[in-house]
Amino acid sequence: MLSCTAQASGLKQRQSELEAIQKQISNQQSALKDTNRQHEKLINLLKKDEQAIAAAAKKVTNTKASLAKTDKKLAELDGRKAELDSLKQKQQKTLSNQLASAYLAGNHDYTKMLLNQQSPATIERLLAYYQFLNKARTDAIKQLQQTMTELTAIESEQKAQQTKLNELILNQEKQAKALTQEQHQRQLTLKQIKRTLSSHGAKLEQLQIEEASLKRVVEQALRAMKDNPSMEGLSSRQKLSWPTKGRIRVGFGSRRSGEVKWKGVMMAAPEGQSINAIASGKVIYADWLRGFGMVMVVDHGKGYMSLYGHAQTLLKDAGDSVNKGETIALVGRSGGQTEPGLYFEVRHKGQAVDPARYCRR
Numbered sequence: 001m002l003s004c005t006a007q008a009s010g011l012k013q014r015q016s017e018l019e020a021i022q023k024q025i026s027n028q029q030s031a032l033k034d035t036n037r038q039h040e041k042l043i044n045l046l047k048k049d050e051q052a053i054a055a056a057a058k059k060v061t062n063t064k065a066s067l068a069k070t071d072k073k074l075a076e077l078d079g080r081k082a083e084l085d086s087l088k089q090k091q092q093k094t095l096s097n098q099l100a101s102a103y104l105a106g107n108h109d110y111t112k113m114l115l116n117q118q119s120p121a122t123i124e125r126l127l128a129y130y131q132f133l134n135k136a137r138t139d140a141i142k143q144l145q146q147t148m149t150e151l152t153a154i155e156s157e158q159k160a161q162q163t164k165l166n167e168l169i170l171n172q173e174k175q176a177k178a179l180t181q182e183q184h185q186r187q188l189t190l191k192q193i194k195r196t197l198s199s200h201g202a203k204l205e206q207l208q209i210e211e212a213s214l215k216r217v218v219e220q221a222l223r224a225m226k227d228n229p230s231m232e233g234l235s236s237r238q239k240l241s242w243p244t245k246g247r248i249r250v251g252f253g254s255r256r257s258g259e260v261k262w263k264g265v266m267m268a269a270p271e272g273q274s275i276n277a278i279a280s281g282k283v284i285y286a287d288w289l290r291g292f293g294m295v296m297v298v299d300h301g302k303g304y305m306s307l308y309g310h311a312q313t314l315l316k317d318a319g320d321s322v323n324k325g326e327t328i329a330l331v332g333r334s335g336g337q338t339e340p341g342l343y344f345e346v347r348h349k350g351q352a353v354d355p356a357r358y359c360r361r
Helices: 001-105 110-115 120-196 200-226
Strands: 248-250 253-259 265-268 274-276 280-290 293-301 305-314 327-331 341-348 351-355
Touching: 001 120, 001 280, 001 293, 001 305, 110 120, 200 280, 200 293, 280 305, 293 327
Parallel strands: none
Antiparallel strands: 248 265, 265 341, 274 327, 280 293, 293 305, 305 327, 305 341, 341 351
């Protein structure tokens, strides 16, 4: 009897322990779901932060270009004004000499010349000379007036360009401040993301999700690719330049985590440095991508495409044509990177190939 009671008591205790374990598992699963939900929210927040950084950086870049154009325009106007000032002085001197000549020649009355019985040939020569002087004087006055009019227009344009320059400088300061604020917000978001990825398994899972995202983009890009006879693809015989200057930090095929390998190369480069198209082509993707940040994919024809990731900002949109060596983006650290750099891929018919086969060191 006592034995049965003891067994029943032991069974009840084990059931109680099992229920406690099941409750712990349930709590852990619930916490994991909450963590995953929080992580997804943070990823979306990171996307917004990095898109805001890209927009601010693009404005700064465009403003710099506008500043350069305005400076060039002002320099051209200054040069033209100097030419016109010199021309005005010459024209004024010419007109002054002509007026002096006319004064020294005196006023000649045609009737008096006839009464004084001057020869018709002499009279004809004098009249022709006076007509020439009058025409030259009239032309000189017109030329001087034209020069003065152009000078006035240039001085007005100079003022307008200077005002524009001052506005651009103010805008640049505001944009730079906005960029700094967005970058600070991104740092806060990144810290929170790292807290949700404390375990190796969680990091591996995120890499797999990111790889799947990239695969979808590549498939999307493949569907967008169209045969274009004008695009010659890529050739390993003629080495191309790397898209940016910098050392290769991670090589093609290196292991990232678990079975996940690098499908391209990571290049170390300073933030804001130009990223150039390795060959001419057409942009078929330009957007934020999970794990890779601001990404651009360029179709080079014949099944070849190049991919540029972790950019600070993209300077081209989907559908734009690009030339070999043209700046298409700026180096950044989007996609959750802590160090600036460029992720660069080359693919042929969707399959990743070593970029070193096409680009020279």
